[in-house]
Amino acid sequence: MDMDMARDALVQEARELLAAMENALLEIEAEGASPEAINAIFRAAHTIKGSAGLFAFDRIVSFTHIAESMLDRVRNGTLPLDQPLMALLLECSDYIAELVDAIEARREDIEPDPERRARLEDALNALLGEPKAQVATVRQAAPEPAGQVEVESGESVSSDNWHLSLRFSQDVLRHGMDPMSFLRYLGTLGRIVHIVTLPDAMPAADEFDAESCYLGFEIDFASEVDRQTIEGVFEFVREDSDIRILPPHGKVAEYISLIGALPEPAGRLGEILVKGGALTSGELETVLARQAAEPVPAKPIGTLLVEQEMVPQAVVAAALTKQKQGEEKRAQEQKFIKVEVNKLDALIDLVGELVIAGAATNLLARKQKDPQFEEVSQALSTLVEQIRDAALTLRMVPIGEVFQRFPRVVRDISRELGKEIQLVVTGADTELDKSMVEKLSDPLMHIVRNAMDHGIESTAARVDAGKPAGGTLRLNAYHESGSIVIEVSDDGKGLDRERILKKGIERGLVQPDQILSDSEVFRLIFEAGFSTAETVTNLSGRGVGMDVVKKNIESLRGEVEILSRAGQGTTVRIRLPLTLAIIDGFQVMVGESTFVIPLELVIECVDVGGHDTRHNIVKLRGEPLPFLRLRELFDLPPADGVRESLVVVQYGQHRAGVVVDRLMGEFQAVIKPLGQLFNQVRGISGSTILGDGRVALILDVPNLIQRASRAQAALAWHGQATTTPEQTGGN
Template sequence: MITLDPAETFRQEAADLLDVLEQSLLDLEKRPGDADLVSSAFRALHTLKGSGAMFGFTAVSAFIHDFETAFDQVRKGEAAASPALIAAALQAKDHVAALIADEASADPDAGTAILAALARAIAAPAAADWLVTFRLPDNALELGTNPKLLLDEMHSLGACEILERSEPAAPVGDIDPDFLHLAWVVRLDGAVDQAAIEDVFLFIRDDMSLAIERTGGAAKSGGGEETAPAVAAPAAAARREPEAESAAAAPKDKAATLRVPAERLDELMDRVGELVIAQARLSQIAASRHDPALVGVAEDIERLTASLRDTTMGTRMVPIGTLFGRFRRLVHDLSDGLSKEVVLVTAGEETELDKTVIEQLADPLVHLIRNAMDHGIERSEAREACGKAGKATLRLSAAHRGAEVAITIADDGAGLDTARIRAKAEANGLIAPGTPLSESEIHRLIFEPGFSTAQAVTSLSGRGVGMDVVKRTIEGLRGSIDLASEPGHGTEVTLRLPLTLAIIDGLLVRVGSGRYTIPLAAVEECIELPRNADAMRGRSFLDVRGDLVPFMRLRDLFHADGEADAYQKVVVVSSGQMRVGLVVDQIIGNNQTVIKQLSRLHSGIKTFSGATILGDGTVALILDVMNLVGFGQKLEERRRETALGRAA
């Protein structure tokens, strides 16, 4: 019987509530007038306070009480959700997390300072966007009113932008020059209240038309009555940032979920893997006995095993949005720290990936995002000088591609500096000066250990360990990295990862007396090796429906014993943008492959990603297509160099 720790139960629930709070605050910074977001954040605070008191977290409850009191003024419309308030609230959320993790080690003075910052943010007039629409009396010019002076006075309150100007409705010839036919719509961004804006029009207020609205929220009209904005509110409601949906719906989504320890899921997956192996043995025995009854039972068990496997694997699949949500705060904080305006846009959050893969993706993605914001994205003034928008865009997306998931991190920054990367690589001894390399090969040098083009070591970069971590982690997950960059237009990094690390569909092949499994997701087609292939060793290319596909003989790579079969087969596989043919002696057929990791003794063998147990109890190695292709290409290059040397 498992005894649940009440404190640990609270910590698990609090983690979800803190996630909701953080996402709501980040959304609220973009949409300060969204009442649903304010309510979502307030509900999360209120639930945390009550649960904390119930489970004995008194310091948490006391701190949140003051936090909640300040935020309640926003909920009641007595204060605006200003950037200063959001920044203080995010710090308060971090302090709550520290109190929950270990109340004794949390700094009480830090909590006091955060609450003081919240109080100042509530008390100070918040910088806000105001939409001011005004039309002066027709005889304003006759009375000596100068519209330019009014606009200049508004500009003294904050940054102003004229959004539109109505043109005279009458023909030009009929316009009376003594009358004013124009109206203005001005957006004002400043830490001012509505009264300060009204004072600009103090002496002509009675005879003019004036409407003042706070963008995104309810505001008072020029007559002083509480009204809903006619323009601003609908626009704000429709202007949903593409980077994330409101966190308000999160508690609703979690109502039907059940918490299960990760260890239990891992154990269940192991049992299903053993069942798949046993089922394969049963099917092989049934096929050899030619007993219809036994074959029927074997087929039923195979069907049920496949269903159980898919269901069990489904419990391990987690939407990648749970990971993407963490990076909104990272981008928010880095934008402030680097003084760069960056918008994070996410897509494909519903894409599911094995939880084991997601857990190991956090660090690589953090390194890639930090690298893009520190090295790739320019400051606003530099972007504007190049004709770009001052605000940069960082895109984080995921999509299924066959049995893989492609995760893309793209920025619209300056792109990779090829000359600078090459010079640094030569200085570090990674390549010899003058070594002929393609642009793509030079770009991939950034993943080498210790490589960095930073001028100085900072808290973000300069030590050359980040991208190396990315490469090692992705390769450890049997994935690959695609890198593309265009000078002046940005860089795109795509991580290609298997859906699961537990069970895959494989193509079983024989090479000599050994049997090997090729991941079926990497297989494009199987063809017969031409009879004249021996005469083609100089070029090792096949003509596959008009496309030249290089091929390699696994017998040569693995030093297989015995004579090659008379009719060898070619399995055409793909890795990223490359297509390669693998020559085998025999294609045995498809099988369910339960992946078993190789021992540490064999960890340096990159050609194989693991092993599996076949139905007859023997072991088959699983080919790592990406590394195998790279190994074969290097071997082919050495052969060509040797042939050229002999010819010379």
């Protein structure tokens, strides 16, 4: 049974190797002979032979052996790989495949096609002919006892030679490997300057086994190839033989400088040496295995390498220095890992579910009134909260990603306009949600272009106004109470309030007798179509596509406002929520309906009773505060005897109050968009799922504040017109 499995494995392996062989042959045919391809063919044939030998599938062994001998000739260059030879090799691989098929069919004792085999063997032997005889003599000569050190070459030993120390295993000949063929192949890579044969292991004559190899070699080798290539020569005997390769002295210096120059932060000592070329990965494995076998405490790898004479001391020292540098550097550098956005989104969705499930557990714990349960669920919510925050920061990226395209843009546009404009960027490391970064880029570009085109004056005009000739454009970002604020400021001439107001009145956006604050006037430039021909743009300010900018920002639940002082400049301030996914919510109720207010926007909660609430304005610590009642706003059924509460909310610089029936407290809310069906709903920005599974609506605070202020402004205007504000009603 086991034999059958092994046989199947052999067949499988042989087929894969044959495929590799064929690929290599075809590659040679298409692109010409390369040492790698020839090696691949040789390796395949050799491995098939070896595996078949284990099972004593002699037909395949004997055939492959002849093919391999011929390939050895090709490899060391004595036989040119020409077209007829290619054809022959392909046919040989076909025949080996047939032999493999026979093994699979359990007919390995029958030659599948004796005629074909004979023809192929004749062809191979004809090619080998002469050299074959030579191999035979060498083979017999090698194990011959030699009484003294044999010096083959008289050339002086140069210090710029590789030094190879070879101790073949005694079984090397039994494994079908001939040390001489390795030396001959080595000869094709460079010049064997000096070779010393060491017969020290040779036993007395009566213990001598003709099939064992007792010889060692010390070789000085002059070559331009790298260590990996030299090691590759001995690939087939590396496992059971002792092969040491010492670099030329010149190379030592080279390794040291190479290791020093490695660009990436260095990791393990072994890896550094391999990257520097002082050690091959094969050697590293051997040493690591040896290190593992050492008694505890194991010697450091560097010591082992020097002891094993694999790497000179100086090279190890250089690598150690590099390793230390790497560690120091790593401590400072940020490490990054690339993650697909989809995976992150999936994680954040899951965290959202976790938050909801956690809220449900909490609710249950409170209902059960079991102190232990409550405690556990409290600990759980704390953890969930931390996981939520950590997960959300994964999606946070520095706004610098958006800012970094502007130096180029500013440079190009200022040339185009013939203005001298300097860009100053601050707060580039302020973080915000990745999904917003992408959508922020276009609006910012629009604002920057506008500021340069219309905000900053020409050099001449600036000098006349007594300003520095060069204008300055500032990009700034910072965090403020749960929002990120992005400012684009210029030191140009500022918006012309009167012109904008005039234009607004012309277009019917403003009543002629209406009193507007500066910010209300400036907000007019966000009106669609405010900037068509003959508009403010020609005279003083912005307007081109500012309505689009506003729309884009609002789609991110953000807000944009303009600050401007005549002659001193303009600032466009964009305020965005930090994240679009999960928020801390403050739960309130009106009648049976539950609403959620983003906690970051809640300033305080006040009992309404006892306050003068006429005209929808309440005096809070001496300051008037506009407010609105959710019940009236949303047409909810009236209720009697409720002690109303006032929730003071703030967004940006504006505050307003929201009157509700009951305050329910904080909870984590996963924002669920309501979808396009509810796009038009005002005062509601989304929904979330409560612990008990019900859906609650999230209030759109900026919208509510705007409405409350508008109502107040209308009132104030009305009051001013009649000059007796205390006695006028709202409607």
